Amino acid sequence: MYYDKLIFEISKKGRKAYSLPKSEFKNHVINKDLLRDELAELPEVSELEAVRHYTNVSFKNFGVEKGFYPLGSCTMKYNPKLNQDIANNPLFSMHPYQHLDSLQGVLEIYYETQRILSELSGLDTYSLNPYAGAHGELVGLMIMKKYHMDRKDTRRTKIIIPDSAHGTNPASAVVAGFDTVEVLSNQDGTVNLESLKEALNDEVAGIMLTNPNTTGIFEKDICEISKLVHDAGGLLYYDGANLNPILGLARPGDMGFDIMHINLHKTFSTPHGGGGPGSGPVGVVKHLVKYLPSPVIKKVREKYIIEDSNDTAIGQISHFYGNFGVVVKAYTYLLSVGKENMGNIGRFSVLNANYIKESLKDDYLLPIKGVCKHEFVFDGLIDKSHHVTTLDVAKRLLDYDVHPPTIYFPLVFKESIMIEPPETESKETLDDFIKIMKTVAEEARTTPDLVKGAPYTTVVKRLDEATAARKPLVKYRDLLE
Amino acid sequence: MFKYLPHTEKDIQEMLEVIGVDSIDDLFHEIPSEMLGKDLNIPKSHSELEIYKRFADLAAKNKYLIPFVGAGAYDHYTPSVIRHIIERQEFLTAYTPYQPEISQGTLQYIFEYQSIISELTGMHVSNASMYDGATATAEAMFMATNVKKTKKILVSKTINPNILKVVETYAMYRGIVVDYIDEVNGVTSIEDFKNKNSLEYAGIIVQNPNFYGIIEDYSGYRSILDESKGLFIMNHDLSALSILKTPFEYGVDIAVGDGQTLGIPLQFGGPYIGYLATTKKLMRKMPGRICGVTKDSEGKRAFVLTLQAREQHIRRDKANSNICSNQSLLALFVTVYTAVMGKQGIIEAQTNSVNATHYLYDEVTKLPKFKKVFKHDFFKDCVIETTLDPSMMNEKLAEAGILGPLALGKYDISKKNMVLFSATEKRTKEEIDKLVSILEVL
Numbered sequence: 001m002y003y004d005k006l007i008f009e010i011s012k013k014g015r016k017a018y019s020l021p022k023s024e025f026k027n028h029v030i031n032k033d034l035l036r037d038e039l040a041e042l043p044e045v046s047e048l049e050a051v052r053h054y055t056n057v058s059f060k061n062f063g064v065e066k067g068f069y070p071l072g073s074c075t076m077k078y079n080p081k082l083n084q085d086i087a088n089n090p091l092f093s094m095h096p097y098q099h100l101d102s103l104q105g106v107l108e109i110y111y112e113t114q115r116i117l118s119e120l121s122g123l124d125t126y127s128l129n130p131y132a133g134a135h136g137e138l139v140g141l142m143i144m145k146k147y148h149m150d151r152k153d154t155r156r157t158k159i160i161i162p163d164s165a166h167g168t169n170p171a172s173a174v175v176a177g178f179d180t181v182e183v184l185s186n187q188d189g190t191v192n193l194e195s196l197k198e199a200l201n202d203e204v205a206g207i208m209l210t211n212p213n214t215t216g217i218f219e220k221d222i223c224e225i226s227k228l229v230h231d232a233g234g235l236l237y238y239d240g241a242n243l244n245p246i247l248g249l250a251r252p253g254d255m256g257f258d259i260m261h262i263n264l265h266k267t268f269s270t271p272h273g274g275g276g277p278g279s280g281p282v283g284v285v286k287h288l289v290k291y292l293p294s295p296v297i298k299k300v301r302e303k304y305i306i307e308d309s310n311d312t313a314i315g316q317i318s319h320f321y322g323n324f325g326v327v328v329k330a331y332t333y334l335l336s337v338g339k340e341n342m343g344n345i346g347r348f349s350v351l352n353a354n355y356i357k358e359s360l361k362d363d364y365l366l367p368i369k370g371v372c373k374h375e376f377v378f379d380g381l382i383d384k385s386h387h388v389t390t391l392d393v394a395k396r397l398l399d400y401d402v403h404p405p406t407i408y409f410p411l412v413f414k415e416s417i418m419i420e421p422p423e424t425e426s427k428e429t430l431d432d433f434i435k436i437m438k439t440v441a442e443e444a445r446t447t448p449d450l451v452k453g454a455p456y457t458t459v460v461k462r463l464d465e466a467t468a469a470r471k472p473l474v475k476y477r478d479l480l481e
Numbered sequence: 482m483f484k485y486l487p488h489t490e491k492d493i494q495e496m497l498e499v500i501g502v503d504s505i506d507d508l509f510h511e512i513p514s515e516m517l518g519k520d521l522n523i524p525k526s527h528s529e530l531e532i533y534k535r536f537a538d539l540a541a542k543n544k545y546l547i548p549f550v551g552a553g554a555y556d557h558y559t560p561s562v563i564r565h566i567i568e569r570q571e572f573l574t575a576y577t578p579y580q581p582e583i584s585q586g587t588l589q590y591i592f593e594y595q596s597i598i599s600e601l602t603g604m605h606v607s608n609a610s611m612y613d614g615a616t617a618t619a620e621a622m623f624m625a626t627n628v629k630k631t632k633k634i635l636v637s638k639t640i641n642p643n644i645l646k647v648v649e650t651y652a653m654y655r656g657i658v659v660d661y662i663d664e665v666n667g668v669t670s671i672e673d674f675k676n677k678n679s680l681e682y683a684g685i686i687v688q689n690p691n692f693y694g695i696i697e698d699y700s701g702y703r704s705i706l707d708e709s710k711g712l713f714i715m716n717h718d719l720s721a722l723s724i725l726k727t728p729f730e731y732g733v734d735i736a737v738g739d740g741q742t743l744g745i746p747l748q749f750g751g752p753y754i755g756y757l758a759t760t761k762k763l764m765r766k767m768p769g770r771i772c773g774v775t776k777d778s779e780g781k782r783a784f785v786l787t788l789q790a791r792e793q794h795i796r797r798d799k800a801n802s803n804i805c806s807n808q809s810l811l812a813l814f815v816t817v818y819t820a821v822m823g824k825q826g827i828i829e830a831q832t833n834s835v836n837a838t839h840y841l842y843d844e845v846t847k848l849p850k851f852k853k854v855f856k857h858d859f860f861k862d863c864v865i866e867t868t869l870d871p872s873m874m875n876e877k878l879a880e881a882g883i884l885g886p887l888a889l890g891k892y893d894i895s896k897k898n899m900v901l902f903s904a905t906e907k908r909t910k911e912e913i914d915k916l917v918s919i920l921e922v923l
Binding site (some may be wrong): 004025027033034035036053059060065071088090099102105108109119120133142170173176180246249275280318325334335340341342350352355358364404427438459467474478 | 483484485486487488490493495496497499500501502505507508509510511512513516517518519521522523524525526527529532533535536538539540542543545546548550552553554556558560562564565566568569570571572573574575576577578579580581582583584585586587590592593595596597599600601603605607609610612613614615616623628630637638643644646647649650651653655656677686696698700722723724725726727730732739746747748749750752755764770771772773774775776777778779781782783785786787788789790792793794795796797798801802804805806807808809810811814816817819820821822823824825826827828829830833835837838845850858876879884887892893906909910917
């Protein structure tokens with residue numbers, strides 16, 4: 001039986017799913033001019049109805065525990081159950097205004113996580129405040145701006161961004177009050193040094209890079225890039241979305257990066273939650289530490305304190321201290337993996353990606369040959385004579401119970417299929433995926449219409465997205481009109 | 482072997498053969514060798530048992546205090562159902578719903594969430610969530626300055642100073658000037674607003690209930706703004722909207738705030754959830770994701786992310802905002818909370834909180850060292866003046882297991898003798914009486 005109701009559609013006046021203690025206090029009457037005219041039309045259901053409703057809604061989703069999720073640039077690794085249990089401890093759910101003396105355990109978690117992230121990335125100090133990758137980028141760019149402002153170097157209004165960058169990079173630069181300059185990539189997706197040299201001048205505040213980049217290629221000239229940018233007076237920002245393949249092996253700090261963010265929800269196994277909550281800690285080299293937003297935790301004589309850097313920091317960037325609940329999970333993961341296994345995260349994610357790449361390159365067009373890191377990009381099928389697109393391939397994968405890779409990104413290829421098989425996936429899973437991808441490629445040759453009509457087995461079929469955008473229906477009431 | 486890594490020696494050899502290299506190290510040949518092989522000072526791998534032990538030790542270094550403070554983070558009750566739902570792997574481990582055919586679960590709860598935000602605020606359209614109420618307010622400022630093509634904004638001094646600081650940070654780097662409207666006796670001075678308002682400003686940001694817990698009456702603001710064509714931005718405690726006059730009824734253009742008050746645990750300040758809702762007219766200027774209804778090829782109702790041409794993954798440097806990940810799982814949290822508490826339960830929890838706060842206010846201000854400050858009615862935060870030193874008072878309360886009020890002197894030196902208390906539906910009469918009895922002997 002297909003369940004298709006909204007919670008509002010099963011509501012019945014008078015039902016309830018809650019119980020509260022009887023109020024012990026006298027009722028305070030608020031002046032009616034300050035009250036709303038009509039009550040909000042919120043659902044009224046019994047407890048089982050609520051639970052059954054959301055259980056049925058959940059069945060319409062695909063999670064990492066159901067099947068393979070090779071979504072490029074998203075690092076959909078297993079989210080350990082242990083992390084969840086640890087984070088649920090009510091003794092970590094404190095009011096943010098408690099005195100720090102009564103929160104030493106909380107601060108120690110922050111301090112230790114800061115320290116381990118510094119060690120893994122080669123940067124001096126971290127603030128765990130930013131809520132997500134894009135928030136971390138914004139904070140990093142604010143640091144860059146403040147640094148140049150403090151040097152009275154006000155001409156530096158531009159940020160260099162490669163054309164293969166994540167969309168958040170240019171968007172974050174604009175929110176931080178910069179203009180963006182795009183530099184072209186070489187055919188292998190790496191930064192074109194000539195194009196970079198042309199773009200560098202005394203108006204450039206810095207460059208945003210991810211390494212390996214979004215085509216999965218390591219910037220082998222990173223030391224030269226870093227020298228060029230520093231010589232021109234700029235700073236280097238590292239977008240940590242692609243940190244997984246070099247985790248425990250190589251460090252952005254050693255490559256010359258000055259500022260970076262880390263996505264705890266990618267590299268450090270905290271769940272993506274359908275689009276958050278994430279966490280995007282920002283780390284910097286020593287001379288930029290004074291710009292980090294609070295809290296930066298210090299250990300002074302066996303006691304943890306929050307460093308007071310209000311006078312020099314970029315300013316307050318969130319209401320409290322960031323997504324502490326996410327940090328606890330990442331710290332749990334760091335302890336589980338530990339020194340012995342850290343390097344294998346990167347090694348096995350790279351092994352997995354290269355294995356799939358080499359196994360499928362006779363069916364899918366591989367525009368960048370050679371070794372990749374944790375992810376790589378196909379430019380659609382090799383045989384395009386039947387006009388089966390990347391979108392068709394992705395939709396057909398749904399019928400085989402695989403979450404499709406990232407599609408139509410990066411923008412440097414027309415039919416991008418970006419595949420990232422995290423280290424937690426076994427050879428058997430990869431073999432199944434390879435077989436399915438080959439089957440789809442075969443179907444595209446022999447029965448192209450079958451692929452173009454996919455998916456067939458999902459709860460809904462292909463959607464009319466154009467009408468949704470032209471005439472947006474965005475709430476339950478819109479459906480009643 | 483390690484429990485999160487399935488690769489056996491045999492697997493590795495077979496895979497390397499297919500790839501055509503001799504060792505995994507060969508896959509890293511282009512990384513300069515001087516960068517590789519650093520000895521890292523990080524903890525050893527811990528077993529589950531050791532991790533439980535480690536975190537038990539850490540937890541023992543915290544001391545739980547019963548909160549009598551809110552000021553942006555409130556100790557409301559979380560029904561059991563919620564955690565069981567949000568920890569279902571289908572919700573917890575999924576990515577952003579970019580493949581709608583297998584993400585109808587996420588998309589449907591986002592749609593329900595948007596519907597709930599619209600019901601509570603009265604606004605036409607909500608996005609799928611923001612990081613927190615403070616960053617949502619900053620994003621609303623960007624919306625206003627973009628739409629009005631000006632770089633100045635007015636902000637009432639009665640808004641929470643932490644929200645104000647975030648707005649100021651976001652404004653500064655983008656070259657936006659923030660000017661302030663005075664506070665008089667705990668509320669926004671409408672006279673000062675009338676005097677300062679002009680075409681130069683993109684609009685005004687106010688809060689309700691304001692930082693001091695006072696329920697402000699913002700009637701009259703809309704007509705003042707109509708003269709300058711400015712936008713009206715209101716930050717509101719989401720749960721309080723079950724009772725109080727809505728942003729829509731005040732003629733607000735952009736409604737923002739935090740949804741933590743819908744049962745989200747305190748968690749040392751996060752994750753919480755910001756909301757942002759607006760009018761039909763401004764829908765395409767919104768930041769963040771929006772879910773809409775459509776049909777599939779067989780005519781069946783379905784949900785999909787819509788109006789994506791506003792977002793960073795499509796528009797890059799021309800996007801309305803840089804936001805990508807938001808607080809999606811918290812949107813589910815708020816949605817399930819609303820389903821469980823329902824039309825009546827949310828009101829009951831809030832009413833009980835208001836009643837508890839008023840009882841606390843009445844009892845504490847009967848004590849000789851405490852007195853009332855403002856005449857205006859308040860919601861679940863209240864300002865009380867005291868002759869006691871606030872930090873000494875809070876130390877004494879902490880010894881008794883109580884988290885005392887927020888001292889206001891840190892934010893406004895003229896309020897150095899004032900503190901901000903709060904109580905929720907979780908506070909019993911016995912707990913409040915205990916608080917009062919301790920304060921009585923200080």
